[in-house]
Amino acid sequence: MHDASMKLKQKQPRRYIFTQKLDTFFFDVYAFGQFVARFFRALLLPPYEFKEIIRQCYMIGVKSLSLITLTGFITGIVFTKQSRPSLSDFGATSWLPSLVAIAIIRALAPLVTGLITAGKVGSNIGAELGSMKVTEQIDAMEVSATNPFKFLVVTRVIATTCMVPLLMLYMALLALLGAFVNVHSNEQTSFISFIENGFHNISFLDIFSSLLKSIVFGFTIGIVSCYQGYNTTQGTQGVGRAANTSVVLAMFLIFIEEIIIVQITNWFRP
Amino acid sequence: MEKKEKHIDRTKLVISIRDLHKSFGTNHVLRGIDLDVYQGENVVVLGRSGTGKSVLIKIIAGLLKPDKGSVNVLGNEVTAISYSGLEQLRLRIGFSFQSSALYDSMTVRENLEFPLLRNSKHLSRKQVTEAVEKALEAVGLSQTINQWPAELSGGQRKRIGIARTLIMQPAIMLYDEPTAGLDPITSMEINELINEVQQLFNTSSIIITHDLTCAKETGDRMAVLLDGQFVQEGSFEDVFASGDERLKSFYDYNFIT
Numbered sequence: 001m002h003d004a005s006m007k008l009k010q011k012q013p014r015r016y017i018f019t020q021k022l023d024t025f026f027f028d029v030y031a032f033g034q035f036v037a038r039f040f041r042a043l044l045l046p047p048y049e050f051k052e053i054i055r056q057c058y059m060i061g062v063k064s065l066s067l068i069t070l071t072g073f074i075t076g077i078v079f080t081k082q083s084r085p086s087l088s089d090f091g092a093t094s095w096l097p098s099l100v101a102i103a104i105i106r107a108l109a110p111l112v113t114g115l116i117t118a119g120k121v122g123s124n125i126g127a128e129l130g131s132m133k134v135t136e137q138i139d140a141m142e143v144s145a146t147n148p149f150k151f152l153v154v155t156r157v158i159a160t161t162c163m164v165p166l167l168m169l170y171m172a173l174l175a176l177l178g179a180f181v182n183v184h185s186n187e188q189t190s191f192i193s194f195i196e197n198g199f200h201n202i203s204f205l206d207i208f209s210s211l212l213k214s215i216v217f218g219f220t221i222g223i224v225s226c227y228q229g230y231n232t233t234q235g236t237q238g239v240g241r242a243a244n245t246s247v248v249l250a251m252f253l254i255f256i257e258e259i260i261i262v263q264i265t266n267w268f269r270p
Numbered sequence: 271m272e273k274k275e276k277h278i279d280r281t282k283l284v285i286s287i288r289d290l291h292k293s294f295g296t297n298h299v300l301r302g303i304d305l306d307v308y309q310g311e312n313v314v315v316l317g318r319s320g321t322g323k324s325v326l327i328k329i330i331a332g333l334l335k336p337d338k339g340s341v342n343v344l345g346n347e348v349t350a351i352s353y354s355g356l357e358q359l360r361l362r363i364g365f366s367f368q369s370s371a372l373y374d375s376m377t378v379r380e381n382l383e384f385p386l387l388r389n390s391k392h393l394s395r396k397q398v399t400e401a402v403e404k405a406l407e408a409v410g411l412s413q414t415i416n417q418w419p420a421e422l423s424g425g426q427r428k429r430i431g432i433a434r435t436l437i438m439q440p441a442i443m444l445y446d447e448p449t450a451g452l453d454p455i456t457s458m459e460i461n462e463l464i465n466e467v468q469q470l471f472n473t474s475s476i477i478i479t480h481d482l483t484c485a486k487e488t489g490d491r492m493a494v495l496l497d498g499q500f501v502q503e504g505s506f507e508d509v510f511a512s513g514d515e516r517l518k519s520f521y522d523y524n525f526i527t
Contacts, residue, residue, distance in 0.1 A: 140371035144385035145357040
């Protein structure tokens, strides 16, 4: 009787609320929401993995420095080079430091840092946790009486949330330095004069909104890549997919968050 | 290989499973399993791939939740235990994974230290090092202490995986396909190691395998899992002398072809 009812169940076509794809999408959103809620619960409850958080901060922050240095410096030089002809047409090259500083601090530094970190760190976390999942290393951690969610997920999300703002500040400095090198080589502007002109139009709100964006981007990169890696299925193919989805989804969300935060901060501008 | 005399305490149950059911979607993997394991006993669960053998030990270790039934391990009901209670219980269970599951980002030393440093914080650095060396010595791989998992052979990885579980001195060992993917000689060494572990630490074990040589060498009792239920139980000889046609092809494939 039991077998017969099982077979009958198997033969019946599966019913969906909307369509298969839409149902899967909503289920994924729900599962991701649960994952985020689990993160905040685990974040507040002891034990706290301070040693692992510091190790992850080093892996995510310090190991990204060379890439951020190069990208930041080049971004500053290229943006200044590209902006000069337009300002020159209006005889306004003296505004260059101010324009560059606004662009870097308000938009370029947080966005470029977020995107670079999503590519470098997001793919790394997605692939690492994914391969740990498919080779049963996460299960091994669990049977060693260690909470893998706390040890692997919470530590990484905290590390990305803390390190992306610091990397953003570092990148802004490097980009401004690149811009100064370009301005100085063309107009012989002194460093003091460049900084004074550059920061003349920068407000506390600009720095605050950039920091806020970086914190949100860092959290997004961490939680998205951990979610993808932690829920990897289907072996090595799944690991590749987790790494890829981590980057694509994190970048997509970063752009959405950028629009929302800019919109919100603009309401507060005088 | 000659089996050594063992003392199995038939009055002391360490694992007791009753009416265990587990499904994945419409796939009903376990359909009312009953199993008892006594102190000092090695029970082999035999069966073809995909019959739910690994699911069974993952339920025992609390990695999977059953749909129905009771799982009592060392006096604790795994299905009803709190998370912190389960963590305490897991300290007394050693789990040797099919893939060894060594942490790739850690050396052999760090792999072995990991459970000890996290769960025995009162130990000094010297005591931790001694425990690591002792566990490696027990599996005959002291020379690999500073190597990375990627530098080890399949058999060595299995041994290190077993050493990592031994370091917590478990009362129960769960082996998931301990000889899968290994050559006959390495498989024989692993079988010997399983018996040595039982002798040295007086553990009770469940060994999941489809390798009949492993089953014969390591098991005190066999339980054959077919279609989600145990169809035969007893000594190796009893099980395969039963004349059950479903087991004949299994036996022939392992020992004749």
